[in-house]
Amino acid sequence: MTYKTFLYGALVSSLVGLLSACGPQIEQAAAPKPITPQNALALQDVVSSQLAPLQLGGGDYLLLASEKRGLVLVDASGRERLALDGGTVERFALQQLAQDNWLIAVYDEDNGELQLRLLDLEEGSPRIRYLAAMATSAPQEALCFSRQANRTHLFAIDESGLGHEYVVHPREQAWQFTEVRPLYFGEQVSSCVVDDRSGKLLVAQPPLGIWSLNADAEMDEAREVFVAASALPGASFGGLWLDARSNNLWLTADDKVLAFNIHAPEQGPQFVETLAEIKPVSAAVQQGALLALEEESDRVHRFAVTLPEPAAELQAFRGPLEIPRVRASAQTAPVSSGGDAADDPAIWVNPVNPSASLILGTDKKSGLNVYDLNGKLLEHFAVGRVNNVDLRPMQHGKFVAIAAATNRTDPGVSLFGISAAGEVEYLGLRNLAMEDPYGLCVYRKGADLMAWVSDKEGAVQLLQIVPGAGNVDWSLRQLATLEVESQVEGCVVDDEMQLLFFGEEDGGIWRLDIAAFLGGEAGPQLIAAVDGERLAADVEGMGFYHAGDKSYLVVSSQGNNSYALFSRDGSQFVGHFRVDINLDKSLDGSSETDGLEVSSAALGSQYPQGLLVVQDGRNRMPSQSQNFKLVSWADIAETLNLP
Structure with missing residues (x-):
């Protein structure tokens, strides 16, 4: 027995009991009389197990998988209009790209x-054109398309239950499959469908039920039961087909056809009919009639039935908030540690050669990484569990900048010096009377270098970083303690205004006038509360884009995988965006961002207006350890129409 077989078996064993008790139940009333077909479309040598309706040139058609002839297209009367010569096809996915244009x-x-094919019209007649092909290691049992940010995504699940998500897109003379992520189910997956309106991938898996999970790879998978097996008659079910006009999900189960409202499956099936004569494996609705296909059949049965309609309140269903997207420009090498490891970046701007600037990034299980602007790993300092890092330039005989990072292995702050040549040197650890050093931000007050450091479950300390002549005699001097109501990690200081901004992860953004606080005259003010849309918990990384009166506070809104821009004083929301896939560079987007940093310095031709660096909690294309994504500020400014 292979490990994968064992894993799938354990998954099925552990979940079948749980899922059998979940989901809407079909009342066991007296069995209704089976309905008989009104008529049937007789096909010639098709041998099909899947059908789907579509429109071409204003007319209704049916596309059928054929075990003998690949794909077969028939009109509403059953007259064959087109066949794909050769090939054995049992499963297909269908997506409309434009009018009279189907992928x-x-x-x-x-x-x-x-294989990818394009169905369209040539001089009024249907045709199927070849686009691309990709070999697979196992037979595919379920295929379905998704539309995400004007891209076409394909989900393919094989007979062992291993699924893959691809972006399928044109590239020069052919189309290309770009893998986004793997997905794991288990054996006996029978079909899938994606509701683009809600962003949900639905997967039928006898004997467990129908799963629902987020189709967007940058979101939590959020896998849950859409309909449990106990709510479906018989042990064989699938043939999922979504009627986007009515928001109804159609499926087959033994000798029955059912429909569930896609947004309210807990209400139970909106339609249940037992079919006489056949056990359908694929069903759909066309011209007000129910169409059903028996496995490996040459007949499409048409039933006259009363079709369900969605409830009035469900017609106004509001899908996920659409947030503008900005493509990633580059990415760093993955951190060496697995799991949730990459956390917080800092940017050192080389004043002599900006293109040779550095990115410092924490691997909170291992130490501190140093990258160039292409994302290449230059150096790793294995100094322990460093969590947050920040830096500021300073005048010192040996160094032009000092970086500080909270260290949770031996509670304290690790210090690093950066020379004019861009060489980073470890200056050692300075211990703190703190249980778990967590968040950190550095700032300058005149000639002094200061740092705010938070205890994960406690207060925030204000420290002065006192320089030393050598590497070992640098020290930290505690100046004040700020009591906070809950966990604080992300913070940043506007050095010129001497204002501290910090994020209360579930609360919002707080602002503190440092001088007034030290004088006993002021405390923190909540200036931007978490509202679930502009700012969604958790509030994490923070940075300042300084450009005179066009300066912005940039905040990681982890709960909706976005980045919010506020005015310099934090009082006004300017806009937000997500970091998206860049297919030209084979880069995925970013999500679950912990830390970020931004610079307005012109860092060469690639970043003429500055750079945003964000931690990526899900590193896809392919799936790897976490890393940091780099985004050109010029692209952000263009997307949000910033002045």
Whole structure:
């Protein structure tokens, strides 16, 4: 027994009991009389197990998978209009790209490959054109398309339950499959469908039920039961088809066809009918009639039924908030530690050669990494569990800047010096009377270098970093303690205004006038509360983009994977954006961002207006350890129409 087989078996064993008790239940009333077909479309040598309706040139058609002829297209009367010569196809996915323009993904069993085809019209007649193919290691059992940020994504799940998400897109003379992430289910997956309006991927998996999970790879998977197996008659179910007009999900189960409202499955099926004569494996609705197909059949049965309609309140269903997207420009090498490891970046601007500037990034399980602006790892300091890092330039005989990082291995702050040549040197650890040093931000007050450091479950301390002549005689001097109501990690100081901004993860953004606080005249003010849209908990990383009167406070809004811009004083919301896939550079977007840093310095031709660096909690394309994404401020300014 392989490890994967064991894992899938354990998954099924542990979940089947749980899922059988969940979900809407079909009342066991007296069995209704089976309905008989009104008529049937007789096909010629198709041998099909899947159908889907579509429109071309204003007319209704049916696309069918064929075990003998690949794909077959028939009109509403059953007259064959087109066939894909050769190939054994049992599964396909269908997505409309434009009017009279349909993208098809098929699994060809004869060649063992996923294929992309385009169905359109040529001089009024349907045609199917080849776009691309990709070999697979196992037969594919379920295929479905998703539309995300004007891109086409394909989900493909094989017979062992291993799924893959791809972006499929044109590239020069052919289309390309770019893998985004793997997905793990288990055996017996029968079909899938994506509701683009809610962003949900639905997967039928007898004997467990129908799963719902987020289709967006940059979101939490949030896998949950859409319909449990106990709510479905019989042990064989699938054939998922979504009627986008009515928000109803259609499926087959033994000799029945059912429909659930996609947004309220807990209400139970909106439609249940037992079919006479056949056990359907694929069903859909066309021209007000129910169409059903028996496995490996040459007949499409048409039933006259009363179709369900969505409730009035569900017609106004509001999908996820659409947030503008900015493509990633580059990324760093992944951190060496697995799991949740990368955390917080800092940017050192080389005053002589800005293109040779550095990015410092924490691996909170291992130490501090140093990268160049191309994301190449230059050096790793294995100094322990450093969490947050920040730096400021200073006048010193040996160094032009000092970086500080909270260290949770031996509670304290690790110090690093940066020379004019861009060489980073470890200056050692300075211990603190703190249980768990967590957040940190450095700032300048005149000629002095200061730092705010938070205890994960306690107060925030104000420290002065006192320089030494050598590496070992630098010290920290505690100046004040700020009591806070809950956990604080992200913080930043506007050096010129001497204002501290810090994030209360579940509360929002607080501002503190440092001088007034030290004089006993002021405390923190909540200036931007978490509202779930502009700012969604957790509030994490913070940075300042300084450009005179066009300066912005940039904040990681972890709960909706976005980055919020506020006015310099934090009082006005300017806009927000997400970091998106860059297919031209094979870069994924970013999500679950902990720390960030931003600079307005012109850092060469790639970052003429500055650079934003954000931690990426889910490093995709391919799936790897966490890293940091680099984003050109020029792209942010263009997307948000900043002055």
